[in-house]
Amino acid sequence: MASKENEIIRRYFNKESDRDDVLIGVGDDAATVRLPSGMELVSAIDTIVEGVHFPAHFDPGDIGYRALAVNLSDFAAMGAEPAWALLSLSLPAADESWLGSFSDGFFGLAGRYNVALIGGDLIRGPMTATVTVLGHVPAGMAITRAGAQAGDLVYVTGSPGAAALGLAKLTNPNAQDSGLEQFFRRPQPRVQQGIALRGIATAMIDISDGLLTDAGHIAMASGVRINFDYDALMKISRGELTAAFCGGDDYEILFTVPEKKLDALNAATAGWTCGPGCIGKIEPGQGLIMPGHDLAAYSGYDHFA
Amino acid sequence: MASKENEIIRRYFNKESDRDDVLIGVGDDAATVRLPSGMELVSAIDTIVEGVHFPAHFDPGDIGYRALAVNLSDFAAMGAEPAWALLSLSLPAADESWLGSFSDGFFGLAGRYNVALIGGDLIRGPMTATVTVLGHVPAGMAITRAGAQAGDLVYVTGSPGAAALGLAKLTNPNAQDSGLEQFFRRPQPRVQQGIALRGIATAMIDISDGLLTDAGHIAMASGVRINFDYDALMKISRGELTAAFCGGDDYEILFTVPEKKLDALNAATAGWTCGPGCIGKIEPGQGLIMPGHDLAAYSGYDHFA
Numbered sequence: 335m336a337s338k339e340n341e342i343i344r345r346y347f348n349k350e351s352d353r354d355d356v357l358i359g360v361g362d363d364a365a366t367v368r369l370p371s372g373m374e375l376v377s378a379i380d381t382i383v384e385g386v387h388f389p390a391h392f393d394p395g396d397i398g399y400r401a402l403a404v405n406l407s408d409f410a411a412m413g414a415e416p417a418w419a420l421l422s423l424s425l426p427a428a429d430e431s432w433l434g435s436f437s438d439g440f441f442g443l444a445g446r447y448n449v450a451l452i453g454g455d456l457i458r459g460p461m462t463a464t465v466t467v468l469g470h471v472p473a474g475m476a477i478t479r480a481g482a483q484a485g486d487l488v489y490v491t492g493s494p495g496a497a498a499l500g501l502a503k504l505t506n507p508n509a510q511d512s513g514l515e516q517f518f519r520r521p522q523p524r525v526q527q528g529i530a531l532r533g534i535a536t537a538m539i540d541i542s543d544g545l546l547t548d549a550g551h552i553a554m555a556s557g558v559r560i561n562f563d564y565d566a567l568m569k570i571s572r573g574e575l576t577a578a579f580c581g582g583d584d585y586e587i588l589f590t591v592p593e594k595k596l597d598a599l600n601a602a603t604a605g606w607t608c609g610p611g612c613i614g615k616i617e618p619g620q621g622l623i624m625p626g627h628d629l630a631a632y633s634g635y636d637h638f639a
Numbered sequence: 640m641a642s643k644e645n646e647i648i649r650r651y652f653n654k655e656s657d658r659d660d661v662l663i664g665v666g667d668d669a670a671t672v673r674l675p676s677g678m679e680l681v682s683a684i685d686t687i688v689e690g691v692h693f694p695a696h697f698d699p700g701d702i703g704y705r706a707l708a709v710n711l712s713d714f715a716a717m718g719a720e721p722a723w724a725l726l727s728l729s730l731p732a733a734d735e736s737w738l739g740s741f742s743d744g745f746f747g748l749a750g751r752y753n754v755a756l757i758g759g760d761l762i763r764g765p766m767t768a769t770v771t772v773l774g775h776v777p778a779g780m781a782i783t784r785a786g787a788q789a790g791d792l793v794y795v796t797g798s799p800g801a802a803a804l805g806l807a808k809l810t811n812p813n814a815q816d817s818g819l820e821q822f823f824r825r826p827q828p829r830v831q832q833g834i835a836l837r838g839i840a841t842a843m844i845d846i847s848d849g850l851l852t853d854a855g856h857i858a859m860a861s862g863v864r865i866n867f868d869y870d871a872l873m874k875i876s877r878g879e880l881t882a883a884f885c886g887g888d889d890y891e892i893l894f895t896v897p898e899k900k901l902d903a904l905n906a907a908t909a910g911w912t913c914g915p916g917c918i919g920k921i922e923p924g925q926g927l928i929m930p931g932h933d934l935a936a937y938s939g940y941d942h943f944a
């Protein structure tokens with residue numbers, strides 16, 4: 335009764351991991367794992383679709399990497415630790431070389447964060463990959479979008495807009511060689527940074543939908559206004575403010591910190607190579623402003639706009 | 640910063656549930672829930688694709704129902720209790736009427752099993768729906784495919800093949816009116832039955848890939864041979880043995896029980912309206928046999944055969 339489907343799963347997706355908390359992994363109807371005591375269960379799901387989230391004929395290793403990275407970035411944004419993943423992969427055909435590269439990209443990133451693939455689904459269909467990541471956070475320590483308060487400072491890691499500029503280069507051979515392709519191909523989810531911000535950040539989000547859209551989510555969820563600092567934004571985005579505000583696909587984290595926690599922030603971020611940069615402050619009110627500039631000129635990506 | 644995507648999520652997918660173990664639900668980067676103590680975390684993921692798992696223009700309420708049901712059936716097969724779900728929905732366009740029906744189908748079934756939708760993803764793309772269900776099972780009580788032993792009896796719930804016959808009717812208006820469409824449109828996952836079999840069944844699987852394929856999975860995982868009873872199979876399948884063996888899409892459960900547990904089985908199944916029927920026994924050896932019949936004449940569905 336062995337089938338091609340099972341053979342593919344066995345060969346490319348049933349990999350040993352170092353985790354001893356996986357009780358039943360790939361190969362049964364469902365997986366079981368042991369959650370450490372005192373922890374809340376954290377979960378996130380994301381689908382990436384060829385032609386929507388990455389160009390057709392994108393490197394399959396990069397697809398495998400991104401399918402997991404987008405979820406790890408969600409974990410980063412909660413201050414949560416990823417542990418296990420489920421993968422549902424839909425493919426028009428079973429190309430062994432493609433599957434090998436995809437698997438390498440996926441497990442290369444999974445290994446770096448000690449994430450075990452514990453289950454999945456493989457079907458024939460349009461090229462899409464959906465990953466659910468499961469993990470944990472100490473009870474009550476998850477960092478939501480809703481905790482920002484007037485007086486907090488607003489920080490972002492890395493260089494927002496880099497992924498969008500990298501994608502432009504990937505899809506247009508005549509685009510200026512920006513050296514930024516890797517920010518789209520292999521973005522670094524800020525998992526360790528998110529964990530280090532527990533007890534320091536009052537609100538946090540990743541900016542995968544674009545800095546402006548995601549900052550708007552914090553403003554709305556927290557019931558506050560964000561006042562952006564134009565000079566600081568120009569500096570961290572190397573002058574590419576439209577890409578920074580609207581680009582999307584950056585797996586950087588945007589977070590807010592009260593003044594009284596600035597010493598703790600400095601201590602926590604001392605060894606970081608990805609900033610963070612202070613790009614504004616939280617005020618009473620709602621929405622987003624940048625004095626002297628009209629933010630309506632910018633807009634984020636909306637799948638159904 | 641409100642977007643169409645967020646508006647759709649708010650309107651159709653952000654529903655209150657009665658569960659007080661959901662700490663952070665729909666609307667943040669990830670969800671957090673509280674797992675009861677003494678429980679292992681159980682997870683399953685499945686994708687359904689238009690034209691592969693259901694016909695084009697299938698009723699959207701049925702799609703929403705099936706997207707969740709296929710995972711609940713995986714939980715049934717482990718003897719696990721579902722609690723939370725994540726939904727990733729890819730759609731070519733945002734049709735409000737379609738979304739309303741899909742949502743009704745999904746939440747109608749979710750409510751029946753007290754499953755809370757805690758997160759998701761909504762993207763523009765080909766029509767596919769991926770659901771991850773999370774839940775729990777008391778430590779050490781999950782029922783895998785690997786525990787069948789020589790001497791065990793083999794049982795199945797319901798009437799295998801009913802879904803395939805129902806699908807044939809749905810896709811061919813000239814097919815005999817079998818009254819079986821609902822077995823494809825709204826299959827009943829056997830969640831309560833699976834839970835009732837904890838401590839009784841030695842191995843269990845759902846037969847969504849077809850009875851023969853899934854029985855083969857138990858035989859291989861357990862290192863045993865399954866000897867089918869032709870007369871018993873003919874009886875529970877109303878003579879439609881090819882549909883029963885190869886049909887797929889049945890959300891019935893196949894399980895094995897040692898003779899010494901038959902009293903417990905009878906007590907546990909006394910109120911069931913879905914059998915179970917005894918269709919064979921476990922023997923030393925490997926593979927599947929049915930005395931007097933060549934099983935090679937039958938084969939299950941393989942996505943990449």
